Amino acid sequence: MPIDFQQDRPIYQQLMDRLSNEIVRGDRMPGDKLPSVREYAVDTGVNPNTVSRVYRELEQLTIVESRRGQGTFVTEDQKRLNQLREELKERQIDRFITEMKQLGFSENEMIQGLQAKAKGEGN
Amino acid sequence: MPIDFQQDRPIYQQLMDRLSNEIVRGDRMPGDKLPSVREYAVDTGVNPNTVSRVYRELEQLTIVESRRGQGTFVTEDQKRLNQLREELKERQIDRFITEMKQLGFSENEMIQGLQAKAKGEGN
Amino acid sequence: MPIDFQQDRPIYQQLMDRLSNEIVRGDRMPGDKLPSVREYAVDTGVNPNTVSRVYRELEQLTIVESRRGQGTFVTEDQKRLNQLREELKERQIDRFITEMKQLGFSENEMIQGLQAKAKGEGN
Amino acid sequence: MPIDFQQDRPIYQQLMDRLSNEIVRGDRMPGDKLPSVREYAVDTGVNPNTVSRVYRELEQLTIVESRRGQGTFVTEDQKRLNQLREELKERQIDRFITEMKQLGFSENEMIQGLQAKAKGEGN
DNA sequence: GTGGTCTAGACCACA
DNA sequence: GTGGTCTAGACCACT
Structure with missing residues (x-):
């Protein structure tokens, strides 16, 4: 499934987000093998160098190994994943609050707008 | 008041955000004159060309004129400003929901996290 | 009647066009007195210097005198006015043809588009 | 082929017009790669920053991407291009009618003048 | 004094 | 190699 990327952010960042989201969300479990660089590159329609960079940076974040x-695997350190999930959550919340206050x-x-929207989308 | 810019986003975008926030928030009222290009450049510690670009792009968004x-002025079209405020709000909310769902x-x-955080900051 | 000017062209040009159109069209006849600089400036909501420039440039085109x-007057040289009218017509036609061909x-x-549009406007 | 620009309009606008004409006319097809910024700069005898601005503004018009x-490409959205062609046509026609009426x-x-001229040029 | 344009030259991130 | 950003500095037209 070739992905359509936003034009305003680097592809490698978007791929990183995508993968770390899948991991943090549990779609990719600890110990799971990621697709090979070449495979994932074909899959997403991206240059292999770019995928390579994605894996490298995810490894630095100790999310993959x-x-x-043999390949690249989701870390088996469940604690690290939980911690990461919290971190990302905090980051989103902080940003949201900051930006909304600036407006x-x-x-x-904020909460009303959130509820209105979330319900509208039937969640 | 020279600004310390983030390194991961273009200066001109940060200045655009800053100004449109001030306008949407009502700190700069419809018809108000913005600082001159040169003046704002000195103010913010940025090259005049960069400020020029900021003003030009805000004008394309019909936020300033x-x-x-004579100078550059906040649009007197109050409707447009209200619309803009809603747009920016929606954008923040949508992004927040999307990202949180992906996590x-x-x-x-989301709402609990938001309340916990916002209260913690004494709002 | 204060005029709302386009932002992309100098005001003095727009005023020149307006006046020479009125003259060429016969709304201002040969020998007619134009409003005084000060008066016309108030009328149109424009800086007197700008009106002054307009009159000066129209004089160079031998359209006014x-x-x-005493003031500024439409030239009494009817031939000159006829000639001017033809010139402006040719210029418009040439430009129109050139631009449409480039598209x-x-x-x-061209002619069909023109007829469709002109009829639609009930002329 | 270095271009000789008019002196009364900004270079970047003339380049925008030139390119969008070529695209609308079909000389540059959807998906085609435009010359690189540096290449086109040399081609036209203009500073790369100026070409950069041209491409940026064409992108805001969703004509190029x-x-x-990798480079800059003509949009593959053929609908958009058709729409653009119509828009530009309308704009020319409207302007022509407006100006001629003002004269x-x-x-x-208008139509007679047009036919006389267009035939004279052997179209 | 105001915005607008343009050049020259540099540096950076991305693919 | 590609586009994107930024600076420095200059010149211009408009008001």
Whole structure:
């Protein structure tokens, strides 16, 4: 499934987000093998160098682990994944609050807007 | 007041956001004159060309209006400003929901997280 | 009646066009007195310097004539006005043809488009 | 082929017009790669920054699409191109009619003048 | 004094 | 190699 990327952010970042989301969400479980660089590149319609960079940076975040000759695997450190999930959550919340305040919205308006929207999407 | 910019986003975008936030928030009212290009450049510690680009792009968004030889002014179209405020709000909310869902959080978790955080900051 | 000017062209040009159109069209007849600089400036909501420039440039085109202490008058040289009208017509037609050809339209398409539009406006 | 630009309009606008004409006319097809910024700069005898601006503004009009590290391409959205062609046609026609009316010419005079001229040029 | 355009030259991230 | 951003500095037209 070739992905359509946003034009305003680097592809490698979008791929990183995509993968770490899948991992944090549990779609890819600890110990799971990621597709090979070449395979994933074909899959997503992206240059292999780009995928390579994605894997490399995910490894630096200790989210995945590359094993010589075997491939790249989701870390088995469940604690790390939980921690990461919290981190990402906090980051989103902080940003949301900051930006909404800068627009002049109050806490109540944020929550109301959120509820209106989330319900509208039938969640 | 020279600004310290983030390194991961173009300066001109950060300045655009800053100004449109000030406008949408009502700190700069319809018809108000913005600082001159040169003045704002000194203010923010940025090259005049960069400020020029900021003003030009804000004008394309019909948020401000440049008048030859007189300066740059906040649009007097209050409707447009209200619309803009809604747009920016929607955009933030949509992004927040999307990202949180991708992390696997439910609507309730979003709102709870939000309330916990916002209160913690004493809003 | 204050005029709303386009932002993309100098005001003095737009005023020149307006006046020379009125003259060429016969709304202002040969020998007619134009409003004083100050008066016309107030009328149109424009800086007197700008009106002054307009009159000066119209004089260079021998369309108007300024008489010391009396004011500015439409030229009484009717031939000149006829000639001017033809010139402006030719200029418009040439430009129209050139631009439409550059867009890849044929002569027939031009005329059809023109008829469709002109009729639609009930002329 | 270095271009000789008019002095009364910004270079970047003239380049925009030139390119969008070529695209609308079909000389550059959907998906075609435009010359690189540097290449086109040399081609036209203009500073690369100026070409850059041209491409950026064409992108905002969704006529072209810049892909990081790959180049700038004509949009593949044929609908958009058809729409654009119509838009540009309408714009020319409207302007022509407006200006000719302001000069006091009737619809018939416009069409006659047009036919006389267009035939004279052997179209 | 105001915005607008353009050049020259540099650096960076991306693919 | 590609586009994107930024700076420095200059010139111009408009008001």
